[in-house]
Amino acid sequence: MAVAVAGKRVGQATVAFERPPALVGAASVVGPREGRGPLGREFDVVKDDDLLGEASWEKAEARMLVEACRTALRKANLQAHDVDYLLAGDLLNQLVSASCAARDLSLPYLGLFGACATIVEALALAAMLIDGGFARFVLAASSSHHNAAERQFRFPTEFATQRPPTAQWTVTAAAAIVVAAEGAGPVLTHATVGRVVDMGAQDVNDMGAAMAPAAADTVWQHLRDLGRQPRDCGLILSGDLGHHGARLARELLGRTGVDIGSAYADCGALVFGAEQDAHAGGSGSGCAAAVFASHVLPRLQRGELDAALVVGTGALFSPTVVQQGETIPCVAHAVAVRGPGAYGAGPGVGPERGDARA
Amino acid sequence: MKASGEQTRRYLELVARRGPKKPVLRNAVMAFLVGGAICVVGQLILNILVARGMTPQSAAPPTSALMVALGSLLTGIGLYDEIGRVGGMGAALPITGFANSIVAAAMEYKREGFILGVGARMFTVAGPVIVYGLLAAVLAGLVTLLLRGA
Numbered sequence: 001m002a003v004a005v006a007g008k009r010v011g012q013a014t015v016a017f018e019r020p021p022a023l024v025g026a027a028s029v030v031g032p033r034e035g036r037g038p039l040g041r042e043f044d045v046v047k048d049d050d051l052l053g054e055a056s057w058e059k060a061e062a063r064m065l066v067e068a069c070r071t072a073l074r075k076a077n078l079q080a081h082d083v084d085y086l087l088a089g090d091l092l093n094q095l096v097s098a099s100c101a102a103r104d105l106s107l108p109y110l111g112l113f114g115a116c117a118t119i120v121e122a123l124a125l126a127a128m129l130i131d132g133g134f135a136r137f138v139l140a141a142s143s144s145h146h147n148a149a150e151r152q153f154r155f156p157t158e159f160a161t162q163r164p165p166t167a168q169w170t171v172t173a174a175a176a177i178v179v180a181a182e183g184a185g186p187v188l189t190h191a192t193v194g195r196v197v198d199m200g201a202q203d204v205n206d207m208g209a210a211m212a213p214a215a216a217d218t219v220w221q222h223l224r225d226l227g228r229q230p231r232d233c234g235l236i237l238s239g240d241l242g243h244h245g246a247r248l249a250r251e252l253l254g255r256t257g258v259d260i261g262s263a264y265a266d267c268g269a270l271v272f273g274a275e276q277d278a279h280a281g282g283s284g285s286g287c288a289a290a291v292f293a294s295h296v297l298p299r300l301q302r303g304e305l306d307a308a309l310v311v312g313t314g315a316l317f318s319p320t321v322v323q324q325g326e327t328i329p330c331v332a333h334a335v336a337v338r339g340p341g342a343y344g345a346g347p348g349v350g351p352e353r354g355d356a357r358a
Numbered sequence: 359m360k361a362s363g364e365q366t367r368r369y370l371e372l373v374a375r376r377g378p379k380k381p382v383l384r385n386a387v388m389a390f391l392v393g394g395a396i397c398v399v400g401q402l403i404l405n406i407l408v409a410r411g412m413t414p415q416s417a418a419p420p421t422s423a424l425m426v427a428l429g430s431l432l433t434g435i436g437l438y439d440e441i442g443r444v445g446g447m448g449a450a451l452p453i454t455g456f457a458n459s460i461v462a463a464a465m466e467y468k469r470e471g472f473i474l475g476v477g478a479r480m481f482t483v484a485g486p487v488i489v490y491g492l493l494a495a496v497l498a499g500l501v502t503l504l505l506r507g508a
Contacts, residue, residue: 056469151466155483156462156463156465156467157439157462157466158433158436158439158462158466159442159458159459159463159483160433160439160441160449160455160462161442162444162447163443164380165378165379165381166377166378197359198361199361199365199366199369199370200361200363200366200369200370201366206373206377209373243378244376244377247376248376251372279378327366
């Protein structure tokens with residue numbers, strides 16, 4: 001039997017979309033600390049209480065995710081029933097935040113776990129579903145909540161500990177992006193699904209170092225598959241390597257002969273200011289999602305950026321197996337996004353009119 | 359892709375070389391100041407109790423209890439984690455830090471109810487201290503017993 005050749009595959013691990021899906025709406029909802037950070041004014045909604053008046057951090061996170069999804073849909077001029085699939089995930093066991101949000105939104109839902117790479121995993125799969133003809137509108141979303149993650153992965157939130165300088169601060173943020181078969185907005189042209197890379201790191205207080213090799217591996221693979229140079233990608237944006245991990249990723253790529261130059265940024269390094277005592281920077285599945293949705297997408301939309309390669313980075317560990325001596329498996333996925341160019345700016349990306357700041 | 363032992367060793371070396379250095383001196387100074395300040399408060403309480411007629415020996419347990427109460431109060435109003443962030447071990451080691459580890463857990467897990475939340479998980483952080491503290495006390499007792507003779 002002849003095996004059908006997948007015509008959209010390029011090289012080892014990359015797919016090229018025949019009709020690149022458009023990102024027609026995006027929104028982010030963040031906590032107070034993120035709101036005080038350097039990107040504070042760019043997020044759609046900044047909450048002044050990280051509990052949102054709810055009974056638990058978990059409930060607060062689910063509510064932020066619902067709000068991000070609803071805001072993104074509104075900015076894309078869509079109703080919930082227009083959405084064919086919600087692809088969403090978070091950091092909590094059994095993806096409770098995403099699942100509770102999907103319940104409240106009442107949408108066909110596929111839960112994803114890619115740790116902090118979840119939003120890019122969701123965008124890649126959304127584009128595949130759309131370009132494959134299985135969906136018209138897909139909502140890609142992810143969230144994290146500092147305190148909910150803290151009590152699951154580390155200690156009770158009021159426990160007095162001192163964090164080492166390599167530690168990152170899980171952001172309280174949720175973001176959603178509407179991916180559409182057609183429409184005005186930046187388009188997703190390629191996706192590279194990363195392999196799991198484990199360099200043997202075991203320090204859960206140094207996620208940047210654990211994830212940097214996975215990020216370098218996926219960027220290298222993407223460039224090789226497409227025969228591209230870093231300058232062809234526009235801005236290379238890693239998810240949440242933080243200051244320390246971003247330096248390592250740059251050095252690891254440099255050793256393979258790839259100089260990513262100055263057009264490189266990391267969402268974790270962007271989200272907090274030096275004075276915010278976040279050590280190596282932000283992290284969490286809401287981090288890359290909110291920074292991409294509210295800081296990078298609008299710049300692509302306005303034409304300030306031609307293109308971006310968004311490299312979501314995830315540390316796929318659980319405290320249980322790390323305590324048992326397991327090392328930290330990491331993954332990075334990349335999506336290439338191009339500005340709308342000749343298609344003109346759409347209405348759905350960038351701050352909403354009336355600026356809904358709660 | 360899983361790195362070989364040699365690759366891991368070389369990568370972790372690079373990570374250590376490039377990584378930010380811990381501000382050891384600053385941390386030690388802050389631990390000394392914060393830990394010292396907590397001990398000064400404890401000494402004040404003890405001195406007050408002694409001035410009111412207790413013997414130093416009988417004043418020690420109520421002093422500890424008052425320090426535990428103080429640590430719990432500061433945890434409850436959300437201050438002790440900030441003290442710990444600055445003071446590190448200087449905040450964790452005194453008995454106020456022990457109180458913090460229990461009260462923080464009790465506050466955190468109260469959302470899962472009083473039985474499976476507070477009851478079952480209150481000692482998740484303090485548990486090891488109690489277990490090995492008891493073990494050390496028993497061993498020390500045995501050694502004392504052997505040295506003095508039964």
